[in-house]
Amino acid sequence: MKNLTDMQVDTIREVSNIGMGNAATALSQLTNQAVHITVPQAMIVEATSVGGALGGEQQEVAASYVQVVGQARGHLVLVFPLEGAHKIIELIAPGANLDPQNDEMARSAIQEIGNILSSSFLRSLADMTQLNLLPTVPAIAVDFAGSIVTSVVANMYEITEHLVVVHTDFDIAGKRVGGYCIFIPEPGALRTILNSLGVGG
Amino acid sequence: MALIRVGMAEIKLGTPGDTLQALGLGSCIGLALVDRVSHVGGMAHIMLPDSTLARNSNPLPGKFADTAVPSLLDEVLAAGAVRTRLVVKMAGGAEMFRFAGKDAPKLAIGSRNIEHVHEQLNQNNLKLSAEDVGGSHGRTFEVELNELRFVIKVVGKPPSGL
Numbered sequence: 001m002k003n004l005t006d007m008q009v010d011t012i013r014e015v016s017n018i019g020m021g022n023a024a025t026a027l028s029q030l031t032n033q034a035v036h037i038t039v040p041q042a043m044i045v046e047a048t049s050v051g052g053a054l055g056g057e058q059q060e061v062a063a064s065y066v067q068v069v070g071q072a073r074g075h076l077v078l079v080f081p082l083e084g085a086h087k088i089i090e091l092i093a094p095g096a097n098l099d100p101q102n103d104e105m106a107r108s109a110i111q112e113i114g115n116i117l118s119s120s121f122l123r124s125l126a127d128m129t130q131l132n133l134l135p136t137v138p139a140i141a142v143d144f145a146g147s148i149v150t151s152v153v154a155n156m157y158e159i160t161e162h163l164v165v166v167h168t169d170f171d172i173a174g175k176r177v178g179g180y181c182i183f184i185p186e187p188g189a190l191r192t193i194l195n196s197l198g199v200g201g
Numbered sequence: 202m203a204l205i206r207v208g209m210a211e212i213k214l215g216t217p218g219d220t221l222q223a224l225g226l227g228s229c230i231g232l233a234l235v236d237r238v239s240h241v242g243g244m245a246h247i248m249l250p251d252s253t254l255a256r257n258s259n260p261l262p263g264k265f266a267d268t269a270v271p272s273l274l275d276e277v278l279a280a281g282a283v284r285t286r287l288v289v290k291m292a293g294g295a296e297m298f299r300f301a302g303k304d305a306p307k308l309a310i311g312s313r314n315i316e317h318v319h320e321q322l323n324q325n326n327l328k329l330s331a332e333d334v335g336g337s338h339g340r341t342f343e344v345e346l347n348e349l350r351f352v353i354k355v356v357g358k359p360p361s362g363l
Binding site: 047049101140142150151154 | 208209210224225226227228229248249295296297298299310311337338339340341354356357
């Protein structure tokens with residue numbers, strides 16, 4: 001990856017993995033179910049090819065989006081392919097209509113999970129970096145993966161080169177749900193984070 | 202005969218038999234210019250309204266409405282298209298997220314993209330034939346050059362012609 005050393009890439013991977021582990025713990029507390037995760041796979045991809053990393057631009061997904069404010073600004077998008085989103089809705093809001101595009105309860109369930117996962121992911125990142133990092137209230141979209149992610153990238157006025165995509169399979173009460181966590185740092189923010197982790201330079 | 206993907210900030214040309222495709226447009230805009238007689242055409246995948254917003258000093262011309270429209274026009278004309286025979290269609294410009302609360306970021310890029318592309322079409326004397334823009338849903342925009350068929354795909358609905 002342009003401008004990043006192997007050590008920096010490894011550090012980003014490690015930090016993302018720990019963040020995802022903490023998110024899984026939070027999910028377990030929320031659902032009161034055993035939650036296991038597979039080892040998170042962190043990739044650093046270019047914004048223009050992020051669709052491929054999410055299983056295709058036209059993959060239908062439910063996504064939660066928060067802006068990260070504080071000492072290192074960025075954007076955090078959690079993406080669940082629609083099938084996985086249905087399983088989450090069943091767990092959090094049993095009996096709800098499974099259509100998060102139209103059903104308010106289903107949307108709330110996705111928003112709640114987005115809130116819990118992004119907060120715990122960021123808390124973990126904040127602990128490791130000793131930076132003050134806070135999420136805004138999540139916004140929800142149910143649509144093509146490409147449409148959602150490119151809109152977040154466009155909002156930064158920049159095709160950012162460093163976009164961290166972490167893929168994890170969650171196993172919640174025996175149901176397997178694949179999910180993606182995409183962290184898009186604002187220009188300069190990645191450097192701040194890497195410096196705080198002692199791998200700046 | 203090729204399926205030509207037009208990625209974010211790209212401009213791509215096609216000849217009869219080709220299909221130009223912009224996958225998963227959100228706030229971005231897919232703009233197609235196609236010669237209705239020779240079926241030579243091109244598509245731009247426009248990301249932002251205005252190149253004065255550029256942080257990078259040397260951005261791709263397809264990235265901004267004000268540079269993408271003239272560049273796309275130049276390229277299709279250079280490829281043999283005739284200006285008076287151009288079919289001009291566009292899709293995209295949605296607002297994918299709505300935010301609540303006082304910290305709500307101003308996410309009006311979709312509508313500003315639409316506005317600026319319209320303005321650029323006017324300035325370049327191009328008449329819009331059809332559009333499917335705005336709203337809060339994503340779109341895939343395809344142009345089958347042979348058939349002069351313009352297709353919009355959205356989640357949860359069958360594909361429709363534009």
